[in-house]
Amino acid sequence: MPPEIDLILYNAAVRTMVSDAPTAEAVAVAGNRILAVGTNTEVMALAMPATRVIDARGGTLMPGFYESHLHLFPGGVSLGQLNVAAIFGAEALREAVRTFAAAHPEADLLVAFGANYTMLGDDVRISRHDLDAVIPDRPFYMIACDYHTGWANTVAMEKAGLLHGRDVGPASEVVMGADGTATGELREAGAMDLLMALKSGGTRDTLGMSGLEPGPLTEAEREADIACLLAGMEYCARHGITKLINMDGNRYQLELLAEMERRGTLPCRIEVPYRIPIDAEGDPIAKAVEMTRDFATEKVSCGRVKMFMDGVFDSWTALKLEDYPDRPGFRGEPIVPPDLFARLCTEADAAGLQISVHAVGNGAVRHVLDGYEAAAQANGPRDSRHRIEHIDNIHPDDILRLRDLRVIASMQPVHPPGSAGLPLEPTVTLMGRENWPWAFNWRAIRDAGVPICFATDWPISPLDPLHAIHCALTRRPWAEGLPDPRLTLDECLEAYTLQGAYAAFDEDRLGRIAPGMLADMVLLEGELESLTSPGGHMVRATLTICDGIVTHEAT
Numbered sequence: 001m002p003p004e005i006d007l008i009l010y011n012a013a014v015r016t017m018v019s020d021a022p023t024a025e026a027v028a029v030a031g032n033r034i035l036a037v038g039t040n041t042e043v044m045a046l047a048m049p050a051t052r053v054i055d056a057r058g059g060t061l062m063p064g065f066y067e068s069h070l071h072l073f074p075g076g077v078s079l080g081q082l083n084v085a086a087i088f089g090a091e092a093l094r095e096a097v098r099t100f101a102a103a104h105p106e107a108d109l110l111v112a113f114g115a116n117y118t119m120l121g122d123d124v125r126i127s128r129h130d131l132d133a134v135i136p137d138r139p140f141y142m143i144a145c146d147y148h149t150g151w152a153n154t155v156a157m158e159k160a161g162l163l164h165g166r167d168v169g170p171a172s173e174v175v176m177g178a179d180g181t182a183t184g185e186l187r188e189a190g191a192m193d194l195l196m197a198l199k200s201g202g203t204r205d206t207l208g209m210s211g212l213e214p215g216p217l218t219e220a221e222r223e224a225d226i227a228c229l230l231a232g233m234e235y236c237a238r239h240g241i242t243k244l245i246n247m248d249g250n251r252y253q254l255e256l257l258a259e260m261e262r263r264g265t266l267p268c269r270i271e272v273p274y275r276i277p278i279d280a281e282g283d284p285i286a287k288a289v290e291m292t293r294d295f296a297t298e299k300v301s302c303g304r305v306k307m308f309m310d311g312v313f314d315s316w317t318a319l320k321l322e323d324y325p326d327r328p329g330f331r332g333e334p335i336v337p338p339d340l341f342a343r344l345c346t347e348a349d350a351a352g353l354q355i356s357v358h359a360v361g362n363g364a365v366r367h368v369l370d371g372y373e374a375a376a377q378a379n380g381p382r383d384s385r386h387r388i389e390h391i392d393n394i395h396p397d398d399i400l401r402l403r404d405l406r407v408i409a410s411m412q413p414v415h416p417p418g419s420a421g422l423p424l425e426p427t428v429t430l431m432g433r434e435n436w437p438w439a440f441n442w443r444a445i446r447d448a449g450v451p452i453c454f455a456t457d458w459p460i461s462p463l464d465p466l467h468a469i470h471c472a473l474t475r476r477p478w479a480e481g482l483p484d485p486r487l488t489l490d491e492c493l494e495a496y497t498l499q500g501a502y503a504a505f506d507e508d509r510l511g512r513i514a515p516g517m518l519a520d521m522v523l524l525e526g527e528l529e530s531l532t533s534p535g536g537h538m539v540r541a542t543l544t545i546c547d548g549i550v551t552h553e554a555t
């Protein structure tokens with residue numbers, strides 16, 4: 001008996017991502033696998049009475065997008081918050097918050113996200129007084145576009161018990177003003193979570209950012225969280241994404257996702273790491289190994305640890321190799337001390353785990369490479385594919401170390417200042433003029449032979465992979481004479497498919513359209529070449545298929 005053909009897509013411009021057969025016209029799917037790839041005539045000959053046949057009308061059919069770095073739970077939550085990424089000026093903010101507040105009369109805490117550090121003026125460090133002028137009478141909290149800083153109005157600061165400062169642990173800060181009270185600015189999770197605890201639903205969505213587990217929960221709370229994860233994943237499917245590499249993680253998220261898989265409601269595949277807490281007690285590597293053993297299906301897996309080495313430039317928490325231009329003698333601090341980091345890397349590597357570390361400044365990248373090198377020396381060479389997340393800056397010497405240590409560069413085309421609506425300042429000044437040639441330099445890193453996977457860090461930046469690719473292709477240099485860091489359209493598409501699969505050890509089953517591969521695909525409508533034109537693009541995902549199932553279909 002020939003296998004039952006469930007689905008055929010024909011009349012497509014198939015981009016297979018297979019080097020010796022890069023194009024085709026049609027694809028047949030049996031169950032959750034691709035059965036055949038070929039011409040319309042070849043593939044249509046396989047059709048059976050029960051086969052669903054879809055005319056792609058000349059659209060581009062590609063492997064489903066990998067989103068190699070996102071935060072699903074906060075992303076799902078953000079779908080119900082106020083997005084202020086495009087807002088500049090106090091008046092515009094007041095208007096937006098008033099409308100949002102009126103629409104959410106029951107909210108314990110009004111939350112906005114995506115705020116630019118300079119949204120109220122190039123020289124204005126946002127304070128609670130600024131936000132009191134926006135909304136004085138209800139607790140309001142606004143999260144920066146990079147999620148490393150937040151600002152609250154006075155009512156919210158009082159309610160959270162932060163108005164007179166508080167010790168919030170290492171690497172976090174309640175910023176204090178000259179008058180001895182808090183300014184309203186909160187830096188990093190230790191401070192930010194205390195404010196977010198005011199909202200209904202608490203901070204369960206951000207616990208994974210710190211690697212913590214929630215306390216006892218009611219059935220209703222668990223179901224609310226499942227609904228939130230599902231909303232986030234459906235949003236991903238609408239953008240053609242079929243696999244998510246989550247970048248924060250705890251056991252709780254994996255339990256919810258496994259429950260969704262049992263119910264058959266998962267619209268995407270997802271990998272969730274164990275985020276090693278800063279002051280981890282017990283044996284964090286043993287916990288990651290346990291999570292890896294307990295969650296290991298084709299759709300829900302662990303296999304990885306996540307750490308942070310630094311923060312971001314805009315709050316002086318990025319770790320640099322040189323002094324900050326406005327703070328002589330100060331280069332930032334490593335979040336994990338080098339000795340501890342080397343030990344954690346060595347233990348994780350010995351346990352067969354992949355390691356992902358957030359490193360934005362060139363100093364952080366170097367510290368992470370030192371740790372990976374220590375692990376490789378202790379354990380011997382292995383196909384480890386450890387990753388560095390972001391790499392906003394890198395010292396040129398370290399590009400070759402990335403290659404030699406076979407590290408994967410996980411980068412976000414929507415993060416360079418000047419792209420995706422982000423202002424240039426204060427980031428580019430704090431980064432230092434001398435580092436601009438090595439800022440987000442995808443070209444130099446790829447040409448050195450380092451695998452690059454692309455992502456958005458959603459909800460920190462907009463999720464749409466096509467928007468991210470458009471940003472990558474239309475990026476403009478910050479000054480004359482700087483090297484062009486851009487990749488080609490084909491290279492960008494690879495970074496979202498083939499390279500994403502490689503970065504997740506999935507290259508034998510995902511990231512290409514070929515017989516035997518798992519059936520994860522996206523159909524795009526519109527001219528792909530329009531992604532390179534500066535004014536905007538005309539491409540969108542009209543059909544997403546994950547594991548042979550249609551997870552999004554544009555009407």
Ligand SMILES: [Zn+2]
Pocket residue numbers: 069070071247457
């Ligand atoms: Zn992230």
